[in-house]
Amino acid sequence: RVCGAMSQGQVGYMIAQCMTAALHDRQLDKQVATVVTQVLVDEDDPAFEHPTKPVGPVYRHDDALRRIKEGYRMTQQKGGWRIVVPSPDPRSILESPVIKQLIEAGHIVVAVGGGGIPVVESGGGLRGVEAVIDKDLAAEELASEIEADGLLILTDVEAVYVNYGEDDQRMLGEVTLDEIEQLYHDGQFPPGSMGPKVLAAIRFLQNGGKTAIIASIDNAWEALQGNAGTRIVR
Template sequence: MSKIVIALGGNALQSKNSKPTSEGQLEVVRHTCGRLAEISAQGYEMSIVHGNGPQVGRILLAFEAAKDVTPVMPFDVCGAMSQGYIGYHIQQALKYALSVRNKHCPVVTVATQIVVDKDDKAFENPTKPIGPFYTEAEAKKLIQEKGYVMKEDAGRGWRRVVASPAPRKIMEIDAIKNLWKSTIVVSCGGGGIPVVENPDGTLEGVAAVIDKDFAAELLAEQVDADIMMILTEVEKVAVNWGRPDQRNLNNMSLKEAARYVEEGQFAPGSMLPKVEACMKFVRQNPQKKAIITSLDKALEALEGKTGTVITFA
């Protein structure tokens, strides 16, 4: 029975046509979980990782709007909040989707802390925008009063930016492994809650965003998954994207993927981290494979009918 770690893209939680409300998200998640239940019903053992970009942004925005009546929570706490409510929606929807397929399996969410290196070079140059837009005057005030790093964002205003360090260790990995055989675990939500380890062994949350695809890769390594699957908006990875000579890829070896990355074929912040996470997985696990495809084609991709498969050779 194959073990698979599935990383859900933003479109699996919220569509362009749905309202940015709890009800709107739940409607999309129900569709997503129908697809996930199909995979589980075929006998795959799986774990789920999800993003949280829009959700954590709205949590931050709500706190900023209400700052005169309730304290603003730090970013790591907002990330934990997003893990909780997104996980709740997935638990509810996936449990039902499994039951109608006559599969009765527990689904749980683990609030997941991921250790990052406090000396990671990403902290020297924060680039990940989070939260609302501000005027230049408001941004300068936040820099002075709270020490935030603020950057102008494409003429739309100023936003707070945080680092995106590499994940080093999943603190709850033993719990995830213990639950694996009997339970579908939702973990590493939003890339995980970023924490650093202090010399005395305590953990301390930091303002950062871990890329959820790299968090999924680390999880796939540590649970010894056979397949790492990243579900996104497109059925296949393409080179020469958006050009007349666009070419969709059925397969990529590690060598081919590295060449395409060198050529700049994949957009940073979009397809690039997905491909790089898949490359890391197969580099560490040469006998295994990674797949990038769309949510609605996930089962077909596992059957070898579509998607882009990344292998060592």
């Protein structure tokens, strides 16, 4: 919980500093604001019974056994063991009204870093929980709540592929919501990699968004111009 808030502040600060410097170099009079963001999740979300998100360092077998005795859930991966925590679905971005006001005032906002700080309703207030919210799904929730026209998801591959890694893999250029939904339900996109990004794009259009783009970070500008990545439209 506190680690999530700390990392949001640290990374948000660095992003804001870089963006402010870039704006200054281009003589653009824009302010950059970093908003530490809380994300409401459901305490009854099934994810709390099935933690899947690895966090923290890699442990040796003996150290992992001690952690398990302390109550942590662990998973074995290549190179050792890691603690896993739940990844509940985001229900609401609590700071979205403030974020929307800042954007409407002409400011650039850095928000919902790392998926946001997960909180649940408790006794008329809020309580932080140990979980990691998927960053793509959290970004979609924020984009929908502030009524954004577009959602740009940047990753380390050029675009969305069908049959990725196979001899007949095919890159998707522009596809409709219906087409990408069918491919998603056919199991084309693994849950640990492209799956959440495609699901975020689907939800964004279902919630009223106009365009969702998934592209390489190196091709961000070209993707916005329609010349790179995968563009999903209605």
